[in-house]
Amino acid sequence: MAAKRDTYTPDSLLTVAARVFNERGYDGTSMEHLSQAAGISKSSIYHHVRGKEELLRRAISRALDELFAVLEEPTAREGRAVDRLEYVVRRTVDVLVAELPYVTLLLRVRGNTDTERWAMRRRREFDQRVAELLRRAAEEGDLRRDLDERLATRLLFGMINSIVEWYRPGHGDRVDGGQLADAVVLTAFAGLRR
């Protein structure tokens, strides 16, 4: 694997790190594991990053940046809250599918390190932005009244976040990201909309 050394970039290292973190758990991954999986020496890794926590932070940032960018898209910012909410849910599923290993990492952090606690805060912030949309949609009279908003937000994210645990594109999963987003929107919004 030594031949790979020169072609290694921070990006390909990140891809390997995200895979290994998801397979072994972040706590269970050593720099030695990363070095073996990437086929480069530990000192080569230290040339790119200070350590495994920096790799975790970069990997999780990639997921968070994409998720927060969704909230800034024009369709997420204009119009009735229920339509903005539906758009955000659909695009969240898109990001989840496009950035599967990175979003999986984000959803599995346990809070043992500063980076993990930062990730959990940012994730809660995202959830709160979506909960806020749900609240506005309720105020605008577009959501059913017999469903607690906090509960609805949690069930909605429960459904969406579960996708990382079973969706394996290219390994026999015959649905693509678009079908997945459709299914989530159909299931959730037929239930939530009045």
Place this chain on the structure above:
Amino acid sequence: MAAKRDTYTPDSLLTVAARVFNERGYDGTSMEHLSQAAGISKSSIYHHVRGKEELLRRAISRALDELFAVLEEPTAREGRAVDRLEYVVRRTVDVLVAELPYVTLLLRVRGNTDTERWAMRRRREFDQRVAELLRRAAEEGDLRRDLDERLATRLLFGMINSIVEWYRPGHGDRVDGGQLADAVVLTAFAGLRR
């Protein structure tokens, strides 16, 4: 804590074991951890069980027995499949809330031991029984046609199973099990039913 020794029963040991397994992860739990948490000696634990894998099996059995029992209840066996499905979903949430630590353990097993692989097989069996109900409900024309059944089953379980990750009754969670079951049924069935 030595005074507790005589009052220990297999049941209270199971309660402690389930809590510690969930806190530390099964792999990360030693007999020493269990002994400390229960406040009894390791040899006292060995008086009740052969080792931690037997405790895992008993804890998971408790969840599985309750879940499979739901499928044998009269309302789960008679009538239109869509109504049986709705009943099973509601009762599954009931069991999840009533047996929270045990169902949490069941949902988190990773397949590293024989007991975990057995648990995963039994869990898949349960999921397949529910998927079968969903399929029959579709055949009977009671489910929307634009939703893939396999996908719908996964999203439904994704929503239900996520509950173990955030529902903490008695720690500020103001919803009770019944409200939770209502919310799941409302969210899922408004979306699934035609």
